[in-house]
Amino acid sequence: MPLEHPDRDEIELTAVLHALSDPQRLRIVAVLAADEEPRACGSFGLEITKSTCTHHFRVLREAGVLRQHDEGRHRMTELRRSDLDARFPGLLDSVLAD
């Protein structure tokens, strides 16, 4: 089953704000923002279970904050910075500055 991603125009501000309102999800976004290469899920240094990690990625992906695709056995994750900057100018920068 393909992974669900909203189109740029479908990204909702309240869903993005909700997705960013968790400290672990904010950390994931900060890591992705600092290095724009797609990353494998295990590489975020989060001290959480795999199922919690999967949950956080799904919330972020379904809100339109990040994009995921499978490469062999790895699910690679990248920030949708240009989509977010186009939809909500300044939002990501202000959140990441904290």
Add this chain to the structure above:
Amino acid sequence: MPLEHPDRDEIELTAVLHALSDPQRLRIVAVLAADEEPRACGSFGLEITKSTCTHHFRVLREAGVLRQHDEGRHRMTELRRSDLDARFPGLLDSVLAD
């Protein structure tokens, strides 16, 4: 009992993002931002019950997004714009621009 308000330095980004992640709360903030005079609770034109309204105001107040004080029988509400702009520069502007 006095109303709970975090000091400026205690305002947490994730709490603010959570408080803003609801369409009705976002509408309340937009109304307060457009007219900086303190407003009474009944004046927001929200089609929600009083208890839901009270809940939304409490979430916003406890996150540090707005300040409330009682004037006679009215509870007056105002946006903590200078506190939010100082803690998270650009955040409120980017959220309100949508």
